[in-house]
Amino acid sequence: MYQKRIETNIAVYRFDELDAADQALLNKAKEQVAKSYVPYSHFHVGAAVRLANGEVLAGSNQENAAYPSGLCAERVTLFYANAQHPEVPVRALAIAGWTNGHFLEQPITPCGACRQVLLETETRYGQDIRVLLYGAECVYVLERASDLLPLCFVRDSLEG
Numbered sequence: 001m002y003q004k005r006i007e008t009n010i011a012v013y014r015f016d017e018l019d020a021a022d023q024a025l026l027n028k029a030k031e032q033v034a035k036s037y038v039p040y041s042h043f044h045v046g047a048a049v050r051l052a053n054g055e056v057l058a059g060s061n062q063e064n065a066a067y068p069s070g071l072c073a074e075r076v077t078l079f080y081a082n083a084q085h086p087e088v089p090v091r092a093l094a095i096a097g098w099t100n101g102h103f104l105e106q107p108i109t110p111c112g113a114c115r116q117v118l119l120e121t122e123t124r125y126g127q128d129i130r131v132l133l134y135g136a137e138c139v140y141v142l143e144r145a146s147d148l149l150p151l152c153f154v155r156d157s158l159e160g
């Protein structure tokens with residue numbers, strides 16, 4: 001028997017330490033919380049992606065009275081980006097969460113299902129996606145989506 005150890009590198013920034021492109025993407029995600037539809041959780045999430053062609057697209061979480069029919073901001077945004085521009089890789093994703101009248105103090109971290117979709121977007125284009133997780137106190141930056149989902153199941157896994 002031996003043990004494996006998995007480590008994740010997370011760069012922790014103050015917002016004002018980030019470069020202009022990262023700040024702009026985070027600001028876009030922050031703006032989007034105002035557009036979420038969250039009558040059930042009252043938990044607003046905004047997301048923004050930057051594509052390889054420089055275009056920025058954004059989305060927010062959308063809930064439903066049949067709860068599982070709702071969708072997180074990350075998947076709304078990623079699916080929208082892939083639907084609009086199936087040939088263009090996603091280069092970066094930023095998310096922000098807002099509830100009880102303020103942005104979360106600590107960085108918001110995506111749910112498992114969103115990590116899975118983010119990872120498929122990364123592997124689909126074979127290009128790392130920079131992940132920016134906003135918190136009012138600090139911002140987590142991961143260099144690639146796969147860092148969020150170790151021991152993952154991907155398309156290649158289907159080959160056996």
Ligand code: THU
Pocket residue numbers: 038041043044045060061062063070071072073074095108109110111114
């Ligand atoms: N949610 C997101 O949109 N993204 C996340 O990263 C976490 C959770 C949404 C789903 C639901 O509308 C609400 O937040 C509460 O879970």
